[in-house]
Amino acid sequence: MWRQTLFWVIVSCILFYMTIPAIVVVMTSFNPGEILSFPPNGFSLRWYEKALTYPDFRGAFRTGLIVALISSTLALVIGTSFAFLVVRYVFPGKNLLEGILSSPLIIPHFTTGFGFLLLGAHLNLNQTLTIIIMTHVVLVLPFVARAVYVSLLNIDPNFERSAANLGASPFMVLSRITVPLIIPGMAGGWLVASILSLTEFSASLYVTASRTQTLPVAMYNYIREYTDPTVAAVSALLIIATMLILMAANHFLGLRKILAIDSH
Amino acid sequence: MNTNNSGHSVDIVEVTKTFANVTAVHKVSLNIRKGEFMTLLGPSGCGKTTLLNMVAGFETQTSGAIRIDGKDISDVPPFMRETGMVFQSYALFPHMNVFDNIAFGLRMRKLPAKEIKAEVERALDMMKLSGMEGRRVRQLSGGQQQRIALARAIVIRPKVLLLDEPLSALDKNLRLQMQVELKELHQKTGLTTIFVTHDQGEALSLSDRVVVMSRGEVQQVSAPIELYTQPANGFVASFIGEINALPKARCQKSGQDFRFEVCPEISLNGRQPARLELKDGQMVHIFIRPEHIEIAGPRHNGANIVKGNVAAHIYQGTHTQTRVNVPGIGLVELRTKGAAAIDQAPLGSEIALSVPLDEAVILPA
Structure with a gap:
């Protein structure tokens, strides 16, 4: 009993510590005053109205959404190919490829952004969506590749052998057995990539311009000029959006159980 | 179909x-x-x-x-x-x-x-x-x-x-x-x-x-x-199945009679195996299944009888698997119907076993 109480106290402390920044921001967003201050001295939804109508944020959200959708989809295609290559084939330089694939975890985001800024200047691509998407693909690729890689490893090789044995050509094995079995992994990887892209800041700061800024960059620019709680309201909205996406992902994990893919 | x-x-x-x-x-x-x-x-x-x-x-x-x-x-x-x-x-x-x-x-x-x-x-x-x-x-x-x-x-x-x-x-x-x-x-x-x-x-x-x-x-x-x-x-x-592998034995052949000397104290009578032409003095491996070994009784005439001490009984319902420690051979397993052997040959007691080679497998060493 005593130990159980202690356990829950510790868990609550950790949870509180992890969520305190978000709680502070969300509370501040309801502040009726013009100044970012904590704790709030009233309740108002005016900053939410401003957040949703402010043209910079609307534009940046649209840009960010386009970037997120395109870059995570591209990353899905490239990452799936990489995962297949690494799981199914033995070739010289395989380890090196795996290393490169995971390098964005080693290379800081601002380095990637800075690199693409210099490259973009050279290729005359700066201030375009193309360079932002290129940057984001590099940033989210490891997460997609990893998700597909794990699902591929989890497939019993006998599923594919059995299908071939029953008369399925390599293409049919791929389309009827392998791909359906890794679709949960692909979709999960794609969702994570979308969220990461949507909220990525440091690399985006380098490669975006005022016309092509994504939401986190627009928020940063806003907070440099104004001190009202609009940014807090945007943050709260982003948290809600992310939560919705994560709930979708969780629904997706539920789907995995129905497909019984995670049971071996 | x-x-x-x-x-x-x-x-x-x-x-x-x-x-x-x-x-x-x-x-x-x-x-x-x-x-x-x-x-x-x-x-x-x-x-x-x-x-x-x-x-x-x-x-x-x-x-x-x-x-x-x-x-x-x-x-x-x-x-x-x-x-x-x-x-x-x-x-x-x-x-x-x-x-x-x-x-x-x-x-x-x-x-x-x-x-x-x-x-x-x-x-x-x-x-x-x-x-x-x-x-x-x-x-x-x-x-x-x-x-x-x-x-x-x-x-x-x-x-x-x-x-x-x-x-x-x-x-x-x-x-x-x-x-x-x-x-x-x-x-x-x-x-x-x-x-x-x-x-x-x-x-x-x-x-x-x-x-x-x-x-x-x-x-x-x-x-x-x-x-x-x-x-x-x-x-x-x-x-395949269980089988006793006896120590390497020397074949002593005289006419149609075969004797296999398993150790200086034990020699077993046998006959020409089906697919092997044996020569006098040849070394052979003898394998014999547990169900072909019996506890010696009055009807056994003294040939192919070996003596040993009962080391273990493993009761299996339909039969009992008995392990007997035979000096010169080692552990010998035999299989008898039901549970009779457990009473007949208590643990540690000395018993005589009949080891006929009629159905034994004899292979060149």
């Missing part, structure tokens, strides 16, 4: 498979006749599964040929070999229901939907699975999964049915029941079948012929009874 006249022969000719620097299968040659139930038996790592995978096309032999109906299939990819395989793990597709699993091979053959439905229903009926079409495979018991895997393999009317330890994941009672069903299925379909197992009981009860393998090589190819009564070598003798 009208496959009674569809048996196909399989010839394995001098097949060798080497992985990196390990030889998994070494110069194996087998002829599997039309409609035959052939079992590949051996301990794990003996090459039996590798051999089966080569027939299915999942592995390519390093040298040698595999022929179905005389036609070399070495270059035929797995999906065109028309073999039906049942995997140890069943490998039922988890994202499909029972119907779609069984229909998979027929769909790959582009049969009309109506025909597929009829064939799948017939297969389900044959496997006593009617009404399970819509179930998810994970909702089914091991025995049901096993039947679906079998149905999926036979519904495509394969030239050869390949079974890779299909019973080993089942519990004992179910395993015995599935043995009976497998046998019935084989009789009904007449499919040429290659069955891989490490379980000698399954091999003896199911097979027309058994191939005993060890370390990638064939040790013996025989019908079950011959395999048990006339093992070709020491490996087969000790792998």
